[in-house]
Amino acid sequence: MTSPARPVVGIACDESGFVGGSLFGGIRVFAHASVRVDAPEAAGLVDEVRRRTRSGGEELKASRLNRPWTTHVASWLVGPDGPLSGRATVHVTDTRLFGLARLAQVCLADSTPQGWWSADRDAAAWATALRLHRLLDGVPPAEERGFLEGARDLLWVTRRARLRAVPASWPEVAARTAPELAEPEALRRVGEYLERPPDTPLTEPLLPALAWALDHWSAQGDPDVVHDEQSVLTPARVRVLADGLADAHPGRRLAGFERVDSRTDARVQLADLVAGVVRRTVEDHLHGQATGDPVPVGHLVADASPLTPEDSAAWVRSLT
Numbered sequence: 001m002t003s004p005a006r007p008v009v010g011i012a013c014d015e016s017g018f019v020g021g022s023l024f025g026g027i028r029v030f031a032h033a034s035v036r037v038d039a040p041e042a043a044g045l046v047d048e049v050r051r052r053t054r055s056g057g058e059e060l061k062a063s064r065l066n067r068p069w070t071t072h073v074a075s076w077l078v079g080p081d082g083p084l085s086g087r088a089t090v091h092v093t094d095t096r097l098f099g100l101a102r103l104a105q106v107c108l109a110d111s112t113p114q115g116w117w118s119a120d121r122d123a124a125a126w127a128t129a130l131r132l133h134r135l136l137d138g139v140p141p142a143e144e145r146g147f148l149e150g151a152r153d154l155l156w157v158t159r160r161a162r163l164r165a166v167p168a169s170w171p172e173v174a175a176r177t178a179p180e181l182a183e184p185e186a187l188r189r190v191g192e193y194l195e196r197p198p199d200t201p202l203t204e205p206l207l208p209a210l211a212w213a214l215d216h217w218s219a220q221g222d223p224d225v226v227h228d229e230q231s232v233l234t235p236a237r238v239r240v241l242a243d244g245l246a247d248a249h250p251g252r253r254l255a256g257f258e259r260v261d262s263r264t265d266a267r268v269q270l271a272d273l274v275a276g277v278v279r280r281t282v283e284d285h286l287h288g289q290a291t292g293d294p295v296p297v298g299h300l301v302a303d304a305s306p307l308t309p310e311d312s313a314a315w316v317r318s319l320t
Contacts (some may be wrong), residue, residue, distance in 0.1 A: 007221035008255045011036050012267035013213060014228040016062060016275035021156045021203040023099030024148040029283040030095050032209035033275035034217060036087040042266035045083055049073060049273065059263055062276020074277045074295045089216060090278045091209040092305040100129035102202045103151045106193045107186040115200030116244065118208040120306035132178060139177060147177045154190060157197045166190050204232050212304050214245050214254065222255040228262045228272065
């Protein structure tokens, strides 16, 4: 007896807070939005946002919704009673903690991690990241900056410019702040990582965020994805995503995957607006810059989002 065909679920995705491989820069939050909406409705919603924000014909960006005089429009669009209720979700990553967890995986794990892994799903690495985060909050700013810059240079390996040896400054930098990361065994692991980097980069929070989105929406049907153009989403990596979905959930499949320019596709532009509003709201809180009544985004933030477990996760959930 054959199983009935599963429905196909069309979703549009875009991100906000692209870090370009540098996980310890000024951007603290990465947000990846996935929205279930068809093209005609998306075009209508984008036009309505334009009308309400008086944006005219220029490219519509989330920054337009993040201004004090347009937050009421953002609240209408993404709020729990808004037009996207039940049809949008955002995977949010604290990039500082994500990077520290990746560092712990490289230095302390017995096997080299892959970029598909969600950093907080490695319990030991995530615990180390939280400890390093608290430790760095208590050291002089120059020491904190030196450690984070060293970690950035260590993790940020590209195929065009690979480091073939442990950066000369890293053992001293690590020993000063986190001695276990400068132990001989840790440095050996770092050397192996630099010599033979994983196929998928560890510094791209987009990869585990997209993997989560496919898993999430596949509960409703086979995802057919239209995504903003990103060089990291190569055909080979999309095939790995598809294989991972099928392995995790036999019978499910990736129905399609298309990369488009967000400026020409209203569905992706809508996902960009949602991601941008959520990212700005969460980042303002993490930087202590939140003012006035925040936009209600808590219902959109995925439970799997790797955020700090202290106050930010609870605060985000409270924004409903």
